[in-house]
Amino acid sequence: EVDTPGPVVAGLLEGFDAKQPKAVAATVTAIRDIVHAFGIGSLGLKPLLKALAKPFAHRDNSVRAEAQQLAVELYRWVGQAIVPSLQDLPPVLLKELEAQFAATAGDPRPKQTRLLRSQQQQEEEWRGRRAERR
Numbered sequence: 001e002v003d004t005p006g007p008v009v010a011g012l013l014e015g016f017d018a019k020q021p022k023a024v025a026a027t028v029t030a031i032r033d034i035v036h037a038f039g040i041g042s043l044g045l046k047p048l049l050k051a052l053a054k055p056f057a058h059r060d061n062s063v064r065a066e067a068q069q070l071a072v073e074l075y076r077w078v079g080q081a082i083v084p085s086l087q088d089l090p091p092v093l094l095k096e097l098e099a100q101f102a103a104t105a106g107d108p109r110p111k112q113t114r115l116l117r118s119q120q121q122q123e124e125e126w127r128g129r130r131a132e133r134r
Contacts, residue, residue: 004045008035013051021060028055028066032073033078039112040077049085056089068097075101076110 012034015027035043052074055067074082079112 005034005038005042009043011049013047016051021058021063024055024058025060025063025066028063028070032066032070035070035073035077036110036125037112040074041112045078049082052082052085053088056093068100071097072100072104076104076107102133 009031012027012031015023018024018027027056031048035048052067052071055063055070058064058067069083071086086097089097
C-alpha cells in the first residue's frame with residue numbers, strides 16, 4: 001500500500017456512507033486533494049466514478065458543494081469521460097456542473113504535483129541519465 005493509492009481511496013470511499021455531514025464533506029475533500037496532487041493515472045477511477053453520486057444525494061449542502069468541486073477536479077483530469085457517471089443527477093444540478101465544466105474548459109491540462117515512491121525513483125533515474133549525457 002506504500003506505492004498503490006487504490007486501497008487508500010477505497011477506504012476513503014467508505015466515508016461517503018458516514019452519518020455525520022462533516023465526515024462526509026471531509027472525505028470528499030480528501031479525495032479531491034488526492035486527485036489534485038497525484039492525478040488519476042495511479043488511482044482507480046472506476047470505483048471513484050461509481051461512488052460519485054452518493055455525495056450529490058446527501059442532504060447537507062456543504063457535502064453537495066464539496067462533491068461539485070470533486071466533480072470539477074475530475075473533469076479537469078478526464079474531460080467528458082466523467083459526464084456519463086453523472087447522468088443520474090437531477091437536471092438542475094447537471095446544468096450547474098456543465099456550467100462549471102465549461103468554465104474550466106480553457107484551463108491548461110493539470111499536472112501531477114506529487115509523485116509516488118516508484119515515480120520518484122524513475123524521476124531520479126531519468127535525471128541521472130540526463131546528467132550523464134551532459
